[in-house]
Amino acid sequence: MSAIRVDAKVVMLGKESVGKTSLVERYVHHRFLVGPYQNTIGAAFVAKPIQVGEKVITLGIWDTAGSERYEAMSRIYYRGARAAIVCYDLTDSSSFQRARFWVKELQNCEEHCKIYLCGTKNDLVSGDRSLRQIDYHDAQDFAEEIGAQHFETSSKTGNNVDELFQKVAEDYNSSAFEYMTEETSVDLGQKKDSYFYSCCHNN
Amino acid sequence: MSQRTERRGIHVDQSDLLCKKGCGYYGNAAWQGLCSKCWREEYQRVRQKQIQDDWALAEKLQREEEAAYASSHGAQTQSHTQSTAPQTHPGHTSLGPFSKFEEKKTNEKTRKVTTVKKFFSPSSRTAPKKETQEVRTTSPSLSRHASFETDQVSKDFVDFLKNLQKPGREIHKQCRAFIVNMSGKKDLGADELSECVQDFYQSMADRLMSHYKGSSESVEQVMDQVEKYIMTRLYKSVFCPETTDDEKKDLATQKRIRALHWVTIQMLCVSMDEEIPEVSENVVKAITDIIEMDSKRVPRDKLGCITRCSKHIFSAIRITKNEPASADDFLPALIYIVLKANPPRLQSNIQYITRFCNPSRLMTGEDGYYFTNLCCAAAFIEKLDAQSLNLSPEEFERYMSGQASPRINSSDADWPGAGQTPDVVATNPVLAQLNHNLELLSSLNSRQETVMEAAQSLQADLLSWPQAVKREVQEILEKYPLQILPRTVSAIDANNMDNENLPPPLTPQVFAG
Ligand SMILES: Nc1nc2c(ncn2[C@@H]2O[C@H](COP(=O)(O)OP(=O)(O)O)[C@@H](O)[C@H]2O)c(=O)[nH]1
Ligand SMILES: [Mg+2]
Ligand SMILES: [Zn+2]
Numbered sequence: 001m002s003a004i005r006v007d008a009k010v011v012m013l014g015k016e017s018v019g020k021t022s023l024v025e026r027y028v029h030h031r032f033l034v035g036p037y038q039n040t041i042g043a044a045f046v047a048k049p050i051q052v053g054e055k056v057i058t059l060g061i062w063d064t065a066g067s068e069r070y071e072a073m074s075r076i077y078y079r080g081a082r083a084a085i086v087c088y089d090l091t092d093s094s095s096f097q098r099a100r101f102w103v104k105e106l107q108n109c110e111e112h113c114k115i116y117l118c119g120t121k122n123d124l125v126s127g128d129r130s131l132r133q134i135d136y137h138d139a140q141d142f143a144e145e146i147g148a149q150h151f152e153t154s155s156k157t158g159n160n161v162d163e164l165f166q167k168v169a170e171d172y173n174s175s176a177f178e179y180m181t182e183e184t185s186v187d188l189g190q191k192k193d194s195y196f197y198s199c200c201h202n203n
Numbered sequence: 204m205s206q207r208t209e210r211r212g213i214h215v216d217q218s219d220l221l222c223k224k225g226c227g228y229y230g231n232a233a234w235q236g237l238c239s240k241c242w243r244e245e246y247q248r249v250r251q252k253q254i255q256d257d258w259a260l261a262e263k264l265q266r267e268e269e270a271a272y273a274s275s276h277g278a279q280t281q282s283h284t285q286s287t288a289p290q291t292h293p294g295h296t297s298l299g300p301f302s303k304f305e306e307k308k309t310n311e312k313t314r315k316v317t318t319v320k321k322f323f324s325p326s327s328r329t330a331p332k333k334e335t336q337e338v339r340t341t342s343p344s345l346s347r348h349a350s351f352e353t354d355q356v357s358k359d360f361v362d363f364l365k366n367l368q369k370p371g372r373e374i375h376k377q378c379r380a381f382i383v384n385m386s387g388k389k390d391l392g393a394d395e396l397s398e399c400v401q402d403f404y405q406s407m408a409d410r411l412m413s414h415y416k417g418s419s420e421s422v423e424q425v426m427d428q429v430e431k432y433i434m435t436r437l438y439k440s441v442f443c444p445e446t447t448d449d450e451k452k453d454l455a456t457q458k459r460i461r462a463l464h465w466v467t468i469q470m471l472c473v474s475m476d477e478e479i480p481e482v483s484e485n486v487v488k489a490i491t492d493i494i495e496m497d498s499k500r501v502p503r504d505k506l507g508c509i510t511r512c513s514k515h516i517f518s519a520i521r522i523t524k525n526e527p528a529s530a531d532d533f534l535p536a537l538i539y540i541v542l543k544a545n546p547p548r549l550q551s552n553i554q555y556i557t558r559f560c561n562p563s564r565l566m567t568g569e570d571g572y573y574f575t576n577l578c579c580a581a582a583f584i585e586k587l588d589a590q591s592l593n594l595s596p597e598e599f600e601r602y603m604s605g606q607a608s609p610r611i612n613s614s615d616a617d618w619p620g621a622g623q624t625p626d627v628v629a630t631n632p633v634l635a636q637l638n639h640n641l642e643l644l645s646s647l648n649s650r651q652e653t654v655m656e657a658a659q660s661l662q663a664d665l666l667s668w669p670q671a672v673k674r675e676v677q678e679i680l681e682k683y684p685l686q687i688l689p690r691t692v693s694a695i696d697a698n699n700m701d702n703e704n705l706p707p708p709l710t711p712q713v714f715a716g
Contacts, residue, residue: 005423006567021529044517044530045572060567062575063530067472069591070534073579080566 004047006060008172010165011078011113013106014087015098016066019120022155023087024063027165050169057169059083075109083114083168090119090152093133103146114171115148118164122154352500353435360432367425370414377407378429382436389440393447397558400433400441404561423563430561431501438500441559443551452550459584460545465602465609470592471535475516476523485522489515490544497547502560505552506570513573516540538580553578608634 012020028046046061064070064077078084084106088099099117106113119139125132136152143150149167153160222230228238237245360378364371381403388396407429411422443449468475477483492512499505516536520528528536541549556565556574565571583591589599601607 004569005419006569009567009571021531044528044533045569047569060569060572062572065530065534065579067531067535070579070583072586073582076575076578076582079575080562 004049004058006047007058007176008060008082009062009080010059010083010085010168011062011081012064012085012087013074013078013102014118015089015092015095016068018087018089018092018095019155020066020085020087021063023085023118023120023153023161023164024061026155026158027161028061048165050166052166052169052173055173057173059165059169059172061165075105078106078110078113081110081113082172083116084110085116085118085164085168086148087118087120088134088139090121090125090134091131096134096139100142103148107146114168114175115146116164116168117143117146117148117150119150119152120155122152122159123156124154126154356432356435360428363428370411374407374425374429378432382433385437386440391446393441393444393449393554393558396441396444400437400559401562403433404430408563426561427503430503430559434501434559437559442500442555443548447554449551449554453548456549456581456585457545457547460542462603463542463584463587466539466542466587466592467609468539470594470609471539473535473539474524474528474532475519475536475539479522482519482522485515485519486540486543489513489519489540493540493544493546496552502556503564503570505556506560506564506574509573509577510570512540513537513576534576534579534583537576538583541577541580541584549581553581608637 012024014020024046028048044063046063047058048061049056049058062077062081064074084102086099086102086106088095103115103117106115117139119134119136139152140150149171151160151164151167153164155161220229222228222238222241223236224238224241226238226241228240230236230238231242235242235245361375364375367374385396385399388399391399404426408422408426411425412419415421443453468477475482475486477486489512492508492515496505496508496512499508513533516533517528520532520536524532546552565574589596592599594602598607598609602609
């Protein structure tokens with residue numbers, strides 16, 4: 001069981017059929033069709049090495065089940081994620097409401113998780129402007145308000161997809177140093193007042 | 204103020220309320236009359252002392268082990284022909300006692316003995332060893348397999364560390380000391396135990412990181428071995444500990460899964476067609492893997508079972524759909540497998556992995572992904588209701604109570620391919636048999652009722668028959684009453700008209716004697 005070592009967990013969130021799975025598939029197939037790391041049996045989890053400057057950062061990309069019947073379980077999914085790609089469909093305003101919900105959830109529960117707001121199916125709205133239901137600037141304003149990066153992508157044409165994941169990897173790389181110095185242990189979602197148990201540090 | 208206390212007859216001197224250390228703050232009975240600050244310091248001091256004692260003990264054991272280690276190493280190279288079975292191996296006379304640390308009772312006893320001996324008779328250095336060996340001889344053969352496994356793991360660990368030379372020795376020492384330290388912490392809650400182990404992993408990983416100058420690959424490799432060694436030793440005392448309600452949850456989950464036996468693959472919208480032999484083969488393997496998880500001791504090995512199970516599920520889906528499975532296919536399929544397998548001690552295993560697995564593996568990697576999905580599956584099953592299966596609450600109730608069993612119905616439209624081939628008879632053959640038997644029984648029942656009716660009418664007939672006969676007789680009797688006519692006497696021969704036609708009477712013949 002020697003799976004690839006992964007540096008950071010990236011979780012895909014968003015309403016059913018906004019295009020989370022397509023985004024991952026597009027990204028992975030684009031680069032890994034012939035590569036050695038392709039996960040040939042399924043696209044639910046993908047370990048993806050990305051070149052960042054001198055280094056190689058391996059992202060573990062977690063796709064989530066879209067069906068609403070599993071929505072209550074999503075919190076288990078994003079636990080410990082270092083980045084979340086919150087997707088909404090540019091042609092569906094209700095999906096943007098849903099994205100707002102995910103953002104709030106993440107802000108409450110995962111303070112170390114960086115948020116990437118991603119409007120999907122860009123090809124549809126560039127073909128027919130009337131289909132667009134979420135204004136670019138509205139989404140941009142929201143992203144700034146929550147301190148998130150904002151992208152509009154198309155899994156069909158591949159537009160902006162690489163850029164999105166590249167940004168995720170770069171941000172992780174530059175934040176990794178700060179994170180490592182400020183926090184010395186991994187918090188498993190429990191309180192961290194280990195005053196009484198500090199004995200284990202003894203050496 | 205003072206009046207009131209006097210009235211109640213309680214005399215409280217202001218100085219009694221103050222911290223016994225005289226720092227000027229108020230003390231508290233719960234902190235043995237100290238203020239919180241002084242109590243903390245005091246506690247820390249006692250704690251520190253205990254740690255130092257543990258440490259001294261660990262070092263002593265370490266020295267002993269190192270001696271044995273060296274001799275075993277020598278023995279090994281000297282005679283290859285000798286039996287190398289772990290139990291007879293010379294090195295294991297000293298490794299033996301340590302393997303007992305995982306056994307709660309033995310362990311406590313050992314610890315008590317060694318600590319007491321250490322405090323009161325520092326000259327008898329060999330005493331603890333003797334004690335544990337005594338315990339060992341009396342231990343039942345039942346534990347032999349377990350201790351064999353533990354010994355093997357220790358041996359592997361030592362072999363692995365030998366290649367690392369000097370840092371290997373240091374790592375060994377740290378791990379050994381940690382296990383000794385942990386053996387004195389049986390009373391801690393599960394979360395605290397977890398914290399101790401996680402802290403140990405963390406400090407070990409930090410040190411390795413600086414030793415290997417940031418090569419995470421090498422660090423991870425060593426950490427895997429450390430986890431294996433430590434958790435094999437600690438397993439018995441920290442898996443499903445009594446301080447938690449893990450066991451209760453296990454039973455609840457098991458019962459719940461049994462109650463949900465009626466849930467079909469279609470209700471969960473799983474894209475696995477078990478009619479295809481290759482698919483059902485994978486399903487069986489997945490079930491076996493998830494059940495096997497309980498038999499492993501090392502968190503990473505348990506994770507390995509989950510991962511193997513998941514890969515079989517992915518294969519089953521891919522074969523069914525003829526395309527790679529996505530997260531949307533995977534989770535429902537995993538739920539289905541868990542329902543079918545009803546894995547032993549599911550909650551305990553999930554908790555154990557969460558508490559004691561190396562977090563970098565659990566949180567980010569592929570194993571972590573499958574593990575997270577298993578957690579979701581368990582949560583889903585726990586909360587499962589009518590809505591989660593697209594059923595009406597009434598239907599759900601009837602299935603749950605066993606009043607009805609689901610037949611193939613309209614919800615099957617979700618099943619991919621249902622359009623072309625409506626597999627109406629795809630029900631469980633046992634269910635089909637059951638239904639057939641039920642039909643037979645109900646027809647038997649109706650026939651029996653007919654027989655019963657007939658019998659009853661026969662009975663009624665039989666009862667009324669004598670009466671009818673009696674009545675008839677009565678009627679006849681009434682109709683034809685018995686008439687007694689006056690008696691008419693007449694000469695017998697009066698009416699004999701033909702007398703003269705009679706032949707002459709026979710004359711008797713006389714025989715002379
Ligand atoms: N035109 C277009 N369609 C898309 C795009 N991304 C996804 N889709 C379609 O949207 C539907 C849902 O996509 P999927 O990835 O399964 O969504 P998920 O439920 O979020 O995983 C599918 O029919 C996709 O073909 C896109 O970028 N452009
Ligand atoms: Mg999807
Ligand atoms: Zn004080």
